Amino acid sequence: MAAPGAAATDLEVVRGKRAALFFAAVVIVLGLPLWWKTTETYRAPLPYSQISGLNSLQLRLMVPVTVVFTQESVPLDDQEKLPFTVVHEREIPLKYKLKIKCRFQKAYRRALDHEEEALSLGSIQEAETMFAEPSEQAEGSLTVYVISEHSSLLPQDMMSYIGPKRMAVVRGIMHREAFNIIGRRVIQVAQAMSLTEDVLAAALADHLPEDKWSSDKRRPLKSSLGRVTRLCHGKGEGNELCGDSGAGGESACKRFTPFFCGFIFFLKHSVFLIPLLSSLCVHDGNQPHFRGEPSSTQPGVQAAFDPQMPLASLTPVFIGYEITFSLLNPDPKSHDVHWDIEGAVRRYVQPFLNALRAVGNFSVDSQILYYAVLGVNPRFDPASSSYYLAAHSLPHVINPVESRLGSSAASLYPVLNFLLYVPELAHSPLYIQDKDGAPVATNAFHSPRWGGIMVYNVDPKAYNGSELPVRVKVDMVRVMEVFLAQLRLLFGIAQPQLPPKCLFSGPKSEGIMSWELDRLLWARSVENLATATTTLTSLAQLLGKISNIVIKDDVASEVYRAVAAVQKAAEELASGHLASAFVASQEAVTSSERAFFDPSLLHLLYFPDDQKFAIYIPLFLPMAVPILLSLFKIFLETRKSWKKPEKID
């Protein structure tokens, strides 16, 4: 009885073992993957490799330049070689991973008859009007006319001329190396009109990681004060100052001004600004207000430049802006202030914004605030019996006013504020002093990304004889002159670095020149690409790091769209189509931001993996323990049965 019993038991044992092994196999092969699949978070696939490829993207910016040679501009045998194309390529030294190469593709050709005719005219203005009608050039492209060495089109001491449209004139030369010399001159002019390092550097400074970036361009954006002060002294016109001085300035600034910890910039009555508005006035036939300096009596043409304007004033990338003009009247008992803001906006601001339409949407509004005071008590200066605001107190001026403005609540767009402050009777006249204690000529200052403030003193003669309140009519030309110049700076329309001996035409009625707009578009496109790339990279990093973020299909499609748009923008830039490149870069920014800020990314962030495991413990523990125990037992027995035969041997 023992033998068959033992045999039966052995059979049972083997069967039990097999069953246990089978259970383990089913659980591991079928159960675990099933559970994993059903409880997993949904993650749509993302183009990770493409995104990491974007990081080391090489941008080629192509500027198509048409160089037109008139007769007698170059030696005859050289003219025989026309037309041909020369490419001038140059890498812009940026200390980022992003590499930018700038290509000037110069297409040389002979002048057509009507061009020849126009350039033989007596003055440059006439030639320009002749060119103006037919040639509507694409954004980003330039035309340079080379005229004969002795042409009377330009004043004798001038070598080149830059016009308000995408047109320039360069004097030719009769020389064996004529093409080389002229080529260099053309490049100088073209650089001034399209791409310069500082514009790109300033555009990128805020968006790319600061690895080895030389501090020069970067610093004014961050609060490093010593640097800025040094820069100020190096400036001719754009005099900039920070509100505090010394090393402790930054912390002090932060402590006292929680919202506004910015830099204050002054704007002097630059010779550049006067023609800006004077040409506006001329254009509208509204001359009586015009009040220029002697040097600007010829409206339109000026030859003086500032090598560098504050680059820190660039406002960040947005789809739109709201521009708010506020009249602050802290003392309505003494002043009854009226301003014709609607007319002024229609006349001066709207043409400028229309020209900038490509950059974004703008909405303009205005308000009058009473009893809105500045946060700082002005000091009395007995020498001139006037009051003044010292430069170091200016950062504290904005905060108390800011709370009254309230415009940011009504708009989705970032707001640029322009404040006209009519000081109360007890504190007038009020002047703003710069760092050196000298009054600022415009009596105005601006702060990057916030806006500008101008102090408007009431004419003291108005108080004579009339009883309070005095009726004050604001001279809008004077005010808009300053606000428009500030607006230009806030949008980062810096003045160009011009080659020596260059004649320069002021902007026409729009207040902005076509090639300035191009420069802005170049800078903005590069900036947009940098922003989109950074956003996509950090999104990819974040998603890689945190594994239980849900990635929905629409987020994934936004990411794909952004990547495609970045690539398209880069291609368009390389082929010189600025307008479509800008559109694509904007799409890249919006898509990447939309993906990054999609609320669905946050849904399961508070349901981490360890909690998921904890919930399934009642299933796992009772299932795993017998399986593991029996596997362990089987393992022991197998090892024992392996060892036995060895002993026999």
Place this chain on the structure above:
Amino acid sequence: MAATAPLSLLVLLLLGPGVWGQTEPPRDSLREELVITPLPSGDVAATFQFRTRWDSELQREEGTDHSFLRYAVLPREVVCTENLTPWKKLLPCSSKAGLSVLLKADRLFHTSYHSQAVHIRPVCRDARCASISWELRQTLSVVFDAFVTGQGKQDWSLFRMFSRTLTEPCPLASESRVYVDVTNYSQDNETLEVYPPPLTTYQDVVLGTRKTYAVYDLLDTAVINNSRSLNLQLKWKRPPGNEAPPTPFLYAQRYVSGYGLHNGELSTLLYNTHPYRAFPVLLLDTVPWYLRLYVHTLTITSKGKENKPSYIHYQPAQDRMQPHLLEMLIQLPASSVTKVSIQFERALLKWTEYTPDPNHGFYVSPSVLSALVPSEVAAQPVDWEESPLFNTLFPASDSSSYFVRLYTEPLLVSLPTPDFSMPYNVICLTCTVVAVCYGSFYNLLTRTFQIEEPSKGGLARRLANLIRRARGVPPL
């Protein structure tokens, strides 16, 4: 939609021909006034009104497109100083001059009643209504509790109420006045004394009753000049008796009834206390979609009889899209109570749609009553632009009635709430059941079964053998 009728009526009333025709109103004109009403209980009510008007380029279009009409309501909001600050910012003089210096948050929010409003509407500039001005009217009403803050004393002054006094008018205001209601005390100067004595008084019919006000015009230099500031004082010569305040001709109540978490009933009681005049009332009710109304249960009874509304507009709700809209024109018989009731079923929400504190309940917005209430005294036709602001808030359509809009109290309805830990519980329970089944299966399939030879002993066996021996039976 018919609720707009009184509104447009109101607009039309203000337009009356000839009002705007003669004089062009100044741009950005501001009028401000403060009405102080001593209540018989000794409490004091203060109502601020600020009205700004400015011209706009907007052209008035013919008629109103009703598809653009929107009605929204937030049934309840906790009121605090954060509500006052943006409200004050809308005032041209902020809180620096004029009546607005009295708006001090820590006093205004320590009152027993607080009501704050902003009305904005277009008004016509001329009789033809070709151009439009915008009117922004801000009102703030507070009732100061006499006994709590006055430490038993019932005398009042501006300084005691607001801890400020009036020093100067707002330079932007074309009118800046303080009115003190002295109607019940003007006959005999024995009960109440107002100091400084008013220079002028104003009499008018407000809310159907004749009222007398003492007027202090801040633009009148004589008012402030005496002591450089105006600190109005009310002194009770004889302590006010606890007489009941007069009941208004129209008031309403609203409540939820029913038990359980399935069905319920919304009831609105409309009171007409006028002894002999019946008048119609427009009742507008918006009910959120998660209370599913049974319209067939709508009953309106007054004086025990069914009261058929002369007009009903009902727009059913769509889940998560729009609430129920119920609008009725009901005739209220003289000295009666009318009960409007409708039954509803509570819907279940999705579990993510519940508020963070679902057991607190969900708010149901108040119903709105609009009515032309008959007045006690015939009102004289007045020039609306000349009369004080508080009067134009309840404009009389003709001499015999005035317009009133009432809001009932918001309701708090509790909805059935699920057990929010349910998903976790379900998972746990399922896992346990699966694990138990799995355990027995596993045992059954993997254990080896073998026959055990019965062993010698065992306590039971020995006990049995002991008994067997005692019985003389052979042991097992």
